[in-house]
Amino acid sequence: MEAMLYEKGVGNVRCRLCARRCVIADGKRGVCGVRENRGGVLMTLVYGKAASCAVDPIEKKPLFHFHPGTKALSVSTVGCNFRCLFCDNWSISQPDEIFGDPLSPEEIVSLAKRTGCRSISYTYTEPTVFFEYAHDTARLAKKEGIFNTFVTNGYMTPEAVEVISPYLDAATVDFKGSGDPSFYRAFCGVPDASPVFDALLEMKRRKIFIEVTNLIVPGGGDIKSPFLKLSGWIRDSLGAETPYHILRFFPSYLWSGSDPLPHNAMEEFWKMARREGLSHVYLGNMPGGSFENTVCPSCGNVVIERCGFEVLSLNLKGNACSWCGRALNVVA
Ligand code: SF4
Numbered sequence: 100m101e102a103m104l105y106e107k108g109v110g111n112v113r114c115r116l117c118a119r120r121c122v123i124a125d126g127k128r129g130v131c132g133v134r135e136n137r138g139g140v141l142m143t144l145v146y147g148k149a150a151s152c153a154v155d156p157i158e159k160k161p162l163f164h165f166h167p168g169t170k171a172l173s174v175s176t177v178g179c180n181f182r183c184l185f186c187d188n189w190s191i192s193q194p195d196e197i198f199g200d201p202l203s204p205e206e207i208v209s210l211a212k213r214t215g216c217r218s219i220s221y222t223y224t225e226p227t228v229f230f231e232y233a234h235d236t237a238r239l240a241k242k243e244g245i246f247n248t249f250v251t252n253g254y255m256t257p258e259a260v261e262v263i264s265p266y267l268d269a270a271t272v273d274f275k276g277s278g279d280p281s282f283y284r285a286f287c288g289v290p291d292a293s294p295v296f297d298a299l300l301e302m303k304r305r306k307i308f309i310e311v312t313n314l315i316v317p318g319g320g321d322i323k324s325p326f327l328k329l330s331g332w333i334r335d336s337l338g339a340e341t342p343y344h345i346l347r348f349f350p351s352y353l354w355s356g357s358d359p360l361p362h363n364a365m366e367e368f369w370k371m372a373r374r375e376g377l378s379h380v381y382l383g384n385m386p387g388g389s390f391e392n393t394v395c396p397s398c399g400n401v402v403i404e405r406c407g408f409e410v411l412s413l414n415l416k417g418n419a420c421s422w423c424g425r426a427l428n429v430v431a
Contacts, residue, residue, distance in 0.1 A: 102134055102141040103231050104258055112141045117180045117227045118254045118294030131228040133178035133197060145176035146232045148199025150191045151223050152207070154214050158408040160222060160250050161383060163393060164342045164429045165269040165308050167403050168410035171248065172216040174207055175223035176232060181252055182288030183275065185316060185354035192224045204236035211245050218268070222250035227259060237266035253295035260301040269308035269430070271344075272299055276320025277313055277329040286319060286354070296332065303337055308430055310342040312383065315368060317348060317357035326368060330375035340378045340396070340428035345369060347384040359384075366390070379428070398423035 104115040114121045114129050121129035123136040133145045157171040176199055179192035186192050211219050219240050221233040226249045237247040246268040253272040276282030278292040302309055311333055315321050333341050345368050349359050365382050369390060372380040382390035386407035393403035400422040404411040414421040418429045 100143055100146040100231060102143045103234065104256070104262065105141040107139055112136045112139065114141060115256050116230050116259050117225075118256055118298075119180055120256070129180075131178045131180045131225075132194075133176070133228050143229070143231050144197050145178055145199065145229050147201055147203055148176050148197065149174055149202035149207075150177045150194075150199045151175050152200075152202060152210070154216060155220070156408040156410075157218060157220070157248075158405065158410065160220055160248060160271050160310075161312065161344050161381070161408075162248060162269055162271055162310055162342075163344070163381060163403070163405070164310060164379070164427075165248065166217050166246065166430060167393075167415075168413055169217040170215055171218045171220040172207065172211040172214060173220045173222045174202075174233075174236070175221070175226075176229040177224060178228040179225045179252075180228055180254055180289075181225065184286050184352060185275075185314075185348065185350070186352045188223050189352040204232070204239050207236050208239045208243055208245065211240065212243065216245070218246035218248055220248045220250060222248075225254075226251055227255045230259060230263070234263055234266065237263065241266045253298045254289065255294070255298045257297060257301045260298055260305060260307075264302075264305040264307060267307050269310070270302055271310045271312060272302070274311065274313040274329060276316055277322070277325035279320070279322065279325035282316075282320050282325075286316065296336075300336060309337060310344065311337070312344040312346055314346045314348055315360060315365070316354070317360055320348070321360065321364075323371070327371060327375060330372045330377060334376045338428070339376050342379045342381065342428070343372055343377050344381045344383045345372065347382065349384065362388075393427075393429075395420040395423060395425055395427065397425040402427065402429075 128135045177194045248269040250271045283289045378396045391405040
């Protein structure tokens with residue numbers, strides 16, 4: 100299928116989906132490995148080829164403030180525009196060949212309805228690289244009253260955000276190592292993290308609900324100064340009540356050289372983010388503690404109590420705290 104968002108050059112094409120903006124010669128593919136120039140036409144090679152499809156709690160994305168306690172149908176294809184050494188999903192993000200089961204956008208929407216999912220999440224790998232598939236599915240889902248969410252590294256062009264924005268309700272944007280450029284170069288194979296910040300601003304401008312994650316990778320991605328800088332940027336640019344998930348790292352794929360941080364070190368990061376003025380800070384990959392609960396910034400009562408990805412109690416009236424009535428940054 101012909102790709103969206105590219106322009107033809109002399110003897111090549113330029114892809115405009117992600118911030119790499121690959122210039123691709125005839126017969127070659129972009130960095131993501133799933134977009135190919137065939138005689139001057141850029142083709143997507145993964146349309147309709149689902150590498151994984153599962154029903155998840157929406158909390159697993161993580162989306163803690165967007166329709167909490169509901170189910171999300173999660174879909175992906177193979178491919179990614181990053182090369183993270185610690186990727187959890189490397190078998191589908193960095194495959195030797197393209198694979199996937201045939202699954203049309205119509206079938207995905209029908210499956211979401213049959214399984215009682217309120218939303219479809221484009222996730223596991225980077226949805227930007229299967230943009231056309233996500234776009235067509237999201238458009239159909241929207242007509243059926245089903246929400247759409249991206250779990251993304253945020254390395255999208257503003258043009259891609261603009262095109263998907265009529266159908267995209269929410270996004271979890273995933274930083275690694277607090278967006279430190281040297282960490283992105285060394286660990287993710289990406290020259291610069293600045294496009295992620297630009298994409299987040301574009302999402303906010305287009306009223307896409309945003310939650311932010313930050314994977315703390317010991318041995319380079321656990322440095323305090325970029326962490327403080329990112330916390331301040333979220334507060335000032337996205338809002339102090341933006342849900343912010345600090346994720347504990349576990350060794351994976353090619354990066355087994357460091358152990359997960361101890362709980363008390365993770366709690367220090369949590370405290371730093373709170374001191375920077377963020378109201379809704381969570382610790383991820385540490386189930387069972389109070390760091391998973393949503394607390395009302397006004398009255399201090401627990402509004403959403405969680406254990407892992409399970410919602411144990413929901414004390415909301417619409418989007419307001421049912422204890423004191425304060426409006427919260429929650430879509431319910
Ligand atoms: S989506 Fe793929 S082909 Fe397009 S710019 Fe990004 S890495 Fe390159």
